[in-house]
Amino acid sequence: MTLTASSPAVVCRNVGRAFGTNGTTRQILTDINLEVAPGEIIAIIGASGSGKSTLLRALGGLDVGCTGQVHIQDTPVAEFDPRCAIGFQEPRLMPWASVADNVALGLPDGTGKAAGKHRVDELLQLVGLEHAADHRPREISGGMAQRASLARAMARDPEILLLDEPFGALDALTRIKMQQLLLDVHAKTGTTTVMVTHDVDEALLLSDRIILLDHTPHIEGATIANIFTPPVPRPRASHDPALVSLREQLLTGLGVQPLASSKG
Numbered sequence: 001m002t003l004t005a006s007s008p009a010v011v012c013r014n015v016g017r018a019f020g021t022n023g024t025t026r027q028i029l030t031d032i033n034l035e036v037a038p039g040e041i042i043a044i045i046g047a048s049g050s051g052k053s054t055l056l057r058a059l060g061g062l063d064v065g066c067t068g069q070v071h072i073q074d075t076p077v078a079e080f081d082p083r084c085a086i087g088f089q090e091p092r093l094m095p096w097a098s099v100a101d102n103v104a105l106g107l108p109d110g111t112g113k114a115a116g117k118h119r120v121d122e123l124l125q126l127v128g129l130e131h132a133a134d135h136r137p138r139e140i141s142g143g144m145a146q147r148a149s150l151a152r153a154m155a156r157d158p159e160i161l162l163l164d165e166p167f168g169a170l171d172a173l174t175r176i177k178m179q180q181l182l183l184d185v186h187a188k189t190g191t192t193t194v195m196v197t198h199d200v201d202e203a204l205l206l207s208d209r210i211i212l213l214d215h216t217p218h219i220e221g222a223t224i225a226n227i228f229t230p231p232v233p234r235p236r237a238s239h240d241p242a243l244v245s246l247r248e249q250l251l252t253g254l255g256v257q258p259l260a261s262s263k264g
């Protein structure tokens, strides 16, 4: 990735979030400070419940209850900011609409009919679904549905693509194909991408930087405990020896004791 001298795509300053339930308030996130460069792919990892999705929602303006500031390209994030598109673990396609019409749902308001059709055709091609344009969601596989969901997210040509465990529900083989597809799409579009993942290897293969959310001493709520940079450029192989020690650091950071190597 070539970092330009332009301003950051996303800036978080002292972002925090507390939730109040039954009269008690629980601090979930504290003092999140982060700058994401244009075109970067950021992976957010952390234990279950550490606030990964909450942070992603804050970045996209999907949660107005946060403290601190989120800026996208120098201006404050708006509620459901149109500069962001979000994709989830479930593809969330409309069952009654064709794949093409589902992708078209992501187009910006006011897109003309001909321009919209052209863009949808382009996006279907981008994710390899040209042949399935007229299918209904029930007629396609989980992996195809997730590709359609990615195409819908890209339809508005977002500044920031936010992905919450996008491949978490897919079988291992489909997940590998989707990871490759995401990198292909990113190579073509250069879209700044922030993704939440539970999968350390996914974070290692895809991201420019990996954000670890965790609790730190004397602070209530999770914060950015560490930021890791994979030491080799993409494309990366999961068995690359250069990634072994970082993988162990990530697992340790997640409270998992890495299994001893079986070699020898």
Ligand SMILES: Nc1ncnc2c1ncn2[C@@H]1O[C@H](COP(=O)(O)OP(=O)(O)OP(=O)(O)O)[C@@H](O)[C@H]1O
Pocket (backbone or CB within 6 Å): 019, 020, 021, 028, 046, 047, 048, 049, 050, 051, 052, 053, 054, 055
């Ligand atoms: N709207 C809400 N009201 C109350 N509590 C909430 C709300 N949203 C999230 N939480 C709480 O905030 C904490 C963090 O949730 P979040 O979904 O961000 O974690 P996560 O790291 O993404 O978890 P997981 O990895 O299990 O998906 C959880 O304890 C959750 O119960």
